[in-house]
Amino acid sequence: MKGNLDALLLAVLQSGPAHGYEVIAELKRRSNGEFDMPEGTVYPSLHKLEREGLLTSEWDVVAGRRRRTYRLTAPGRAALAREHAEWVRFSTGMNAVLVAG
Amino acid sequence: MAPDPIDAYLDELLARLLGPARDVRRTLLEAEAHLRDAVDEQVAAGTELAEARRVAIQRFGSAAQVAATANRSLAGRTGALVLGALVWAAARMVAVGAASVGVAAVLARALAALTSTAFVFGAPANAVLPADRCAHWLAVQPSATTCAQAAMLENSSDTFQLYTGGAVIGLVVLGIAFTIRAIVSRARGTARTGIVLPPAAVPAIGATVFGGTGAALLSAGLSDVMLTGSWGRGLWLVDAGVAILVALSYAVVFARALLAGAGTMAGPTTAPAAQ
Numbered sequence: 198m199k200g201n202l203d204a205l206l207l208a209v210l211q212s213g214p215a216h217g218y219e220v221i222a223e224l225k226r227r228s229n230g231e232f233d234m235p236e237g238t239v240y241p242s243l244h245k246l247e248r249e250g251l252l253t254s255e256w257d258v259v260a261g262r263r264r265r266t267y268r269l270t271a272p273g274r275a276a277l278a279r280e281h282a283e284w285v286r287f288s289t290g291m292n293a294v295l296v297a298g
Numbered sequence: 299m300a301p302d303p304i305d306a307y308l309d310e311l312l313a314r315l316l317g318p319a320r321d322v323r324r325t326l327l328e329a330e331a332h333l334r335d336a337v338d339e340q341v342a343a344g345t346e347l348a349e350a351r352r353v354a355i356q357r358f359g360s361a362a363q364v365a366a367t368a369n370r371s372l373a374g375r376t377g378a379l380v381l382g383a384l385v386w387a388a389a390r391m392v393a394v395g396a397a398s399v400g401v402a403a404v405l406a407r408a409l410a411a412l413t414s415t416a417f418v419f420g421a422p423a424n425a426v427l428p429a430d431r432c433a434h435w436l437a438v439q440p441s442a443t444t445c446a447q448a449a450m451l452e453n454s455s456d457t458f459q460l461y462t463g464g465a466v467i468g469l470v471v472l473g474i475a476f477t478i479r480a481i482v483s484r485a486r487g488t489a490r491t492g493i494v495l496p497p498a499a500v501p502a503i504g505a506t507v508f509g510g511t512g513a514a515l516l517s518a519g520l521s522d523v524m525l526t527g528s529w530g531r532g533l534w535l536v537d538a539g540v541a542i543l544v545a546l547s548y549a550v551v552f553a554r555a556l557l558a559g560a561g562t563m564a565g566p567t568t569a570p571a572a573q
Contacts (some may be wrong), residue, residue, distance in 0.1 A: 217328050218335045235359025236336075238367040240328055244321070245371050264331045265324065 202242055204280040205232065206217050207251060207273055216257070216264040217243060243267055304333050307355050314365035317372045318379065325368055333358060386479070387500045393472045394504070394544060400465025402540040406533050410454065418532030419454040421446060422522045426530070453530055481493050498555035505546035512541030 209215070209223045220243070221236050246252045251273035257266045269277070308330055315322045336354035358364065360473055409419040421427065427445050435448035478571035518525075519534030 216331070218332045220334075235357070235363055236332065237329060237364035240325060240332075240364075241368045241371040244325075244368075251517040262331050262334060263327060265328050 201240070202232075202234070203246060203251075204284070205278065206242060206267060207280070208276040209211070210252065210267055210269045211274070211277060212267050214268040216266045217261070218264070220267065246273070253284060304330070304337070307333070307361060310361040311365055314361055314369075315559060316365075316369045320370070321531035329335070329358065329364070335343055335399050344418075347369060366541050383495050387503075389472055389475060389493060390501070391504055391507070393469060395508075396465045396468030396472070398508075398540050398544050400469075402537050403461030403465070405540065406461075406536045407454075407458060408532075409532050409536055414507055415454055416450055418536070419457065419530040420450040421453075421529045422524050422531075425524050450530075453533075457530075457533060498552055501548045501555060505545050505552055507545075508541050508548060509545035512538050 205224055205228075206220060209220050211225070212223075215223065217240055221239050224232055224239075243252065243254075247254055247267070252267050252268060254265050254269055256269045257264050308326060312322065312326055313328060315325060333351075333354045336357065337347070337350045340350035342351060345353070406418055425446075427449055432445035432448065435452045436442060436445060439451040440450040442451055515534050516537035517523075519531055519538055522531045523529070523534070
């Protein structure tokens with residue numbers, strides 16, 4: 198699940214840079230509320246992805262409020278592509294067994 | 299007006315977060331922006347302010363839960379960072395110790411010039427000097443006519459050479475280590491981003507270590523102790539004086555750190571709330 202959250206965060210940021218609040222809101226929106234973790238616990242994951250070089254971030258002032266905007270890096274894009282391929286393989290296998298069974 | 303529960307929440311989060319100051323500050327700033335964004339969004343949608351704040355905090359997760367997640371992701375790095383901070387604090391203290399030893403050697407020579415070499419470097423009057431050592435001292439100090447005189451002269455020259463030599467070698471080694479560290483952290487761009495020890499901690503340790511050493515040296519001087527290879531009432535007293543002065547300096551830094559800490563703690567609570 199931890200690894201999956203990382204992939205989901207990278208996927209949301211593929212559409213463009215966003216600050217933490219937007220990332221979490223978008224994650225909830227796309228998953229129809231399926232991923233309903235405490236919002237504050239997402240930030241440590243963003244920080245970890247940044248330490249791993251998959252994201253970069255910088256301070257921005259938006260609407261008079263200081264926010265940290267996250268951006269996908271080239272290694273981040275590559276990691277997302279790998280996660281995606283892995284997931285397709287896994288879900289295809291699951292589907293074949295569950296549905297065909 | 300009722301106090302803002304978001305401020306109370308952020309205070310609790312701050313108290314629970316561990317790690318380098320800049321990571322803590324960043325997490326706190328992001329948490330505040332997030333919570334205020336969530337409140338604004340709900341208020342714009344027609345929710346009452348107090349309710350919007352309550353829901354925003356509830357969705358964010360308890361301070362304990364958020365801090366635990368953040369601290370856990372830090373855990374792998376924390377041990378090395380704390381160890382590094384302690385090693386460098388210890389290295390700085392060793393540098394202070396090495397410099398003190400050098401200063402004590404020079405002061406001992408000065409005191410001997412003002413009083414007498416016998417007072418500073420002489421063995422206690424009732425000391426029994428071993429015959430084999432006497433033969434050695436008399437051989438290396440040909441100007442001496444008695445064993446006690448030879449022992450005193452040998453103590454004077456040994457002390458000066460060993461103290462100043464040790465101090466110089468210690469400071470050079472530490473200087474090289476500090477230079478390498480500065481170059482490495484500049485190359486990595488990570489200067490001053492590590493763990494910051496509580497400002498009062500190191501001075502407290504310094505005052506205790508040097509104060510304890512000074513007290514032991516002082517009692518050795520007052521009772522004119524002779525240990526294997528170490529004696530001389532004046533030398534003990536000079537060493538004690540230097541150690542006690544260093545301890546007092548640490549004590550002053552300690553007191554200042556406590557006062558500064560008290561100042562920052564009083565700051566946010568007594569400052570009038572903005573807006």
